[in-house]
Amino acid sequence: MTRSMRAVGGLVAIALALGAFSSGVSADGGRLVIASTQVPRHLNGAVQSGIATAMPSTQIFASPLRYDENWDPQPYLAKSWEVSGDGMKVTLNLVRNALFHDGKPVRAADVAFSIRTVRDNHPFKTMFEPVASIDTPDDHTVVINLDRPHPALLLALSPALAPVLPEHVFGDGDDPKTHPANSAPIGSGPFMLEEFTPGEAVVLKKNPNFFIEDRPRLDEIIIRIIKDPSALLIAMEKGEADMYPFMAGSQEIRRLEKVERLAVTDQGYAAVGPISWLAFNTRSPKLSDVRVRQAIAYAVDRDFIVKALHRGVSKAQRGPIIESSPFFDPSIPAYDVDLDRARSLLADAGFADGMALTVDYIPGPKEQQQTVAEYLKSQLKKVGIDITVRAAPDFPTWSKRISNHDFELTMDVVFNWGDPVIGVHRTYLSTNIVKGVIWSNTQQYANERVDELLNQAAVETDPAKRKRLYAEFQRIVAGDLPIYWINAMPYHTAYDKRLVNPPVGIWGAMHPLDRLEWPEG
Amino acid sequence: MSGSYLIKRLLWGVLLMAGVVVLNFLLIRLAPGDAALVIAGEMGGASEEMLASIRKEYGLDRPLMVQLGLYLADMARLDFGQSFYFNQPVTGLIAQRVGATILLVIVAQLLAIFIGVVLGVLAARNPGGPMSAFVSVFATIGYAVPVFWTGIMLIILFASVLPIFPVEGMQSVKLREAGIIVKSLDILHHLVLPAFTLAVIYLAQYARLSRASMLEVLGSDYIRTARAKGASEASVLFKHALRNAALPILTVAGLQFGNLISGALLVETVFNWPGMGRLAFDSILRRDHPTILGVLFFSAAMVVVANLLTDLAYRFADPRLRGRT
Numbered sequence: 001m002t003r004s005m006r007a008v009g010g011l012v013a014i015a016l017a018l019g020a021f022s023s024g025v026s027a028d029g030g031r032l033v034i035a036s037t038q039v040p041r042h043l044n045g046a047v048q049s050g051i052a053t054a055m056p057s058t059q060i061f062a063s064p065l066r067y068d069e070n071w072d073p074q075p076y077l078a079k080s081w082e083v084s085g086d087g088m089k090v091t092l093n094l095v096r097n098a099l100f101h102d103g104k105p106v107r108a109a110d111v112a113f114s115i116r117t118v119r120d121n122h123p124f125k126t127m128f129e130p131v132a133s134i135d136t137p138d139d140h141t142v143v144i145n146l147d148r149p150h151p152a153l154l155l156a157l158s159p160a161l162a163p164v165l166p167e168h169v170f171g172d173g174d175d176p177k178t179h180p181a182n183s184a185p186i187g188s189g190p191f192m193l194e195e196f197t198p199g200e201a202v203v204l205k206k207n208p209n210f211f212i213e214d215r216p217r218l219d220e221i222i223i224r225i226i227k228d229p230s231a232l233l234i235a236m237e238k239g240e241a242d243m244y245p246f247m248a249g250s251q252e253i254r255r256l257e258k259v260e261r262l263a264v265t266d267q268g269y270a271a272v273g274p275i276s277w278l279a280f281n282t283r284s285p286k287l288s289d290v291r292v293r294q295a296i297a298y299a300v301d302r303d304f305i306v307k308a309l310h311r312g313v314s315k316a317q318r319g320p321i322i323e324s325s326p327f328f329d330p331s332i333p334a335y336d337v338d339l340d341r342a343r344s345l346l347a348d349a350g351f352a353d354g355m356a357l358t359v360d361y362i363p364g365p366k367e368q369q370q371t372v373a374e375y376l377k378s379q380l381k382k383v384g385i386d387i388t389v390r391a392a393p394d395f396p397t398w399s400k401r402i403s404n405h406d407f408e409l410t411m412d413v414v415f416n417w418g419d420p421v422i423g424v425h426r427t428y429l430s431t432n433i434v435k436g437v438i439w440s441n442t443q444q445y446a447n448e449r450v451d452e453l454l455n456q457a458a459v460e461t462d463p464a465k466r467k468r469l470y471a472e473f474q475r476i477v478a479g480d481l482p483i484y485w486i487n488a489m490p491y492h493t494a495y496d497k498r499l500v501n502p503p504v505g506i507w508g509a510m511h512p513l514d515r516l517e518w519p520e521g
Numbered sequence: 522m523s524g525s526y527l528i529k530r531l532l533w534g535v536l537l538m539a540g541v542v543v544l545n546f547l548l549i550r551l552a553p554g555d556a557a558l559v560i561a562g563e564m565g566g567a568s569e570e571m572l573a574s575i576r577k578e579y580g581l582d583r584p585l586m587v588q589l590g591l592y593l594a595d596m597a598r599l600d601f602g603q604s605f606y607f608n609q610p611v612t613g614l615i616a617q618r619v620g621a622t623i624l625l626v627i628v629a630q631l632l633a634i635f636i637g638v639v640l641g642v643l644a645a646r647n648p649g650g651p652m653s654a655f656v657s658v659f660a661t662i663g664y665a666v667p668v669f670w671t672g673i674m675l676i677i678l679f680a681s682v683l684p685i686f687p688v689e690g691m692q693s694v695k696l697r698e699a700g701i702i703v704k705s706l707d708i709l710h711h712l713v714l715p716a717f718t719l720a721v722i723y724l725a726q727y728a729r730l731s732r733a734s735m736l737e738v739l740g741s742d743y744i745r746t747a748r749a750k751g752a753s754e755a756s757v758l759f760k761h762a763l764r765n766a767a768l769p770i771l772t773v774a775g776l777q778f779g780n781l782i783s784g785a786l787l788v789e790t791v792f793n794w795p796g797m798g799r800l801a802f803d804s805i806l807r808r809d810h811p812t813i814l815g816v817l818f819f820s821a822a823m824v825v826v827a828n829l830l831t832d833l834a835y836r837f838a839d840p841r842l843r844g845r846t
Contacts, residue, residue: 033694039803041560041606123561125568178578178608197617198607199803200795201694222694227803231689231793234680240693394806399558434569438562 030219061163087149268508273416354384637727663725775831
């Protein structure tokens with residue numbers, strides 16, 4: 001053997017030895033490695049929405065309530081709660097043994113401070129807008145006084161939406177949106193922040209003084225940010241990561257389904273309610289006639305999109321409220337593909353000779369946006385609509401066009417966020433047509449009856465009546481079609497099969513992972 | 522080497538950096554897109570008031586020249602500002618990543634020079650032989666293949682066919698509690714593929730350059746004299762010929778440093794290497810102006826320093842230049 005061959009052989013041996021060493025150490029039972037493509041700006045969910053922040057925020061901060069798989073509220077920092085008969089007052093009775101990570105007790109004043117902070121700084125204004133005042137008669141009682149009934153309030157007290165902040169840290173007068181502690185937060189949740197490297201990783205250690213006995217079960221959670229999905233898949237396949245939530249690509253899903261060590265589920269996204277849709281600019285001269293919008297709906301084959309383009313991993317979505325929500329009304333029209341009807345509607349609207357339209361799409365997962373936009377081009381040609389697909393190089397370019405109403409059609413993905421008041425109303429209320437603001441009513445849709453129904457549903461405390469109001473709302477917008485809803489984003493979670501209690505509740509991984517554990521031995 | 526030469530070069534470097542700062546600032550502000558909208562988008566939407574408050578918070582509501590003046594004043598104090606996106610000091614963000622980029626770039630540079638020069642020298646030894654043909658073919662392929670393609674091919678090879686090297690990241694999270702030696706070995710283990718990927722294109726260039734340079738030198742009278750005096754072939758090649766043939770290689774090495782940094786951006790993205798390149802790429806998409814400007818500043822500084830060091834090395838290698846200013 002020559003010297004150079006011996007050298008190469010030696011290098012390979014070292015590489016194999018290091019590889020074997022790495023995989024040997026990976027058997028550590030107390031650590032969970034979550035792989036994510038999402039980059040958190042910071043870790044404080046009180047002033048920031050989105051998956052990226054909510055995942056670590058719900059581990060660091062506890063909240064008044066948490067939710068089970070059936071959408072029922074469960075005790076968390078509040079061991080019990082009462083809603084007054086008129087719906088104008090909610091009283092939270094707090095546990096007495098909760099401590100922040102710095103050892104200071106969680107007091108009613110902290111809860112009141114946190115709700116006010118969220119109300120004044122979180123982008124979802126509707127969550128706590130009706131909160132008029134908050135009383136704290138003692139250190140363990142919080143009374144939330146409302147200026148109108150607010151049935152969405154209890155859901156808004158979930159970990160993903162209402163983290164309880166320590167007033168002694170965040171109440172120093174600095175702007176909460178840019179507070180330095182947002183990147184080095186102290187909470188009372190099951191895990192404490194050990195290390196945050198922006199854009200790279202979040203390392204969380206077990207909170208030994210967590211107020212729920214025998215929890216959390218894991219010693220450590222590492223959220224590794226791997227922006228390239230291929231590299232992320234390799235990490236999952238090689239066992240370098242144990243869980244990959246919010247996976248939406250059909251190729252990714254199918255590939256990880258083949259890995260023996262992993263389980264893949266679409267459970268855990270009911271409250272997130274991510275809907276992929278085609279929005280119409282209803283003030284555009286070509287699209288202001290509802291018959292044109294309906295013609296487009298009849299021409300598009302939703303089944304083809306979910307079964308062929310998305311390889312069967314997506315679920316069809318017919319209306320503005322996610323189909324897994326208790327408020328969804330299944331009686332609304334589906335607009336099954338009917339090209340003759342589409343042509344006839346276009347002719348009735350004065351476009352018998354066809355028309356030209358431009359479709360934008362939000363830069364994001366290609367399969368959910370760009371691929372569908374390109375499919376629209378060939379499909380709508382069949383009814384005489386000539387589509388130009390206009391790509392945006394990045395989010396700022398797209399959001400500027402859409403928020404300034406400089407578009408005709410756009411593909412987008414928008415979340416329901418649990419209660420319709422939080423994530424649905426913003427898209428359809430005529431009072432929310434605000435130029436320059438993305439994810440407002442950029443379709444410029446206005447219907448007085450819809451406004452009336454949404455405003456009534458926002459204050460209706462009887463669940464059955466509320467459901468009826470939302471049913472009528474869904475029927476009207478399904479007829480008016482300011483938006484053609486296509487599918488629920490096929491979010492899936494891949495996780496090591498050995499994990500006990502994986503996050504499959506309504507908030508998925510945006511929920512405390514204190515019950516998650518590796519099997520003994 | 523005179524001290525005045527060094528001072529003169531340093532002053533030119535400072536002047537160049539000042540120009541880079543102003544030009545970068547103006548170019549980036551010319552790009553379309555509003556950082557406030559990006560932040561609002563990341564937050565999940567925002568009201569008009571919130572957008573106005575974000576713009577005010579980050580000084581985006583002021584005239585461009587006022588923003589430039591404030592930025593230059595901050596830069597004079599070596600304050601690179603706060604990242605719009607992460608709301609953290611840019612210096613801290615860069616400090617977390619600059620080490621990874623320097624490690625990648627320097628190892629790739631050394632690898633490219635070492636292997637490239639050895640291949641070039643061996644090829645020059647027998648210009649019509651198989652090694653010479655190999656170097657020519659390898660150099661052509663090396664020039665032609667994009668760096669990201671090499672990276673992806675290596676990932677495919679080492680992820681499934683021959684899984685002996687990690688294909689993403691810089692450290693194994695499972696070795697977090699390991700000692701410094703194991704951690705260092707782990708980093709080296711992770712470094713193999715990215716460094717080789719980045720080195721390939723430059724390796725080919727160095728091989729071609731050293732072959733051509735050596736061929737010229739090997740035809741010189743003093744080489745014939747060395748051989749006539751009975752010097753060994755290794756001594757002729759590496760002691761007498763290479764030292765004289767090294768000057769063009771040094772020049773190119775200095776010039777290539779900037780290209781290496783831009784190549785590192787792609788390699789870092791492909792291999793999920795936590796360096797400045799990825800930070801720059803993500804910051805451009807987010808219109809995070811202070812971070813982009815900070816990364817560009819540090820990258821430019823690295824190139825200026827590398828060129829200065831090359832000049833000094835040039836003078837060290839060629840005694841004829843030492844007296845010049």
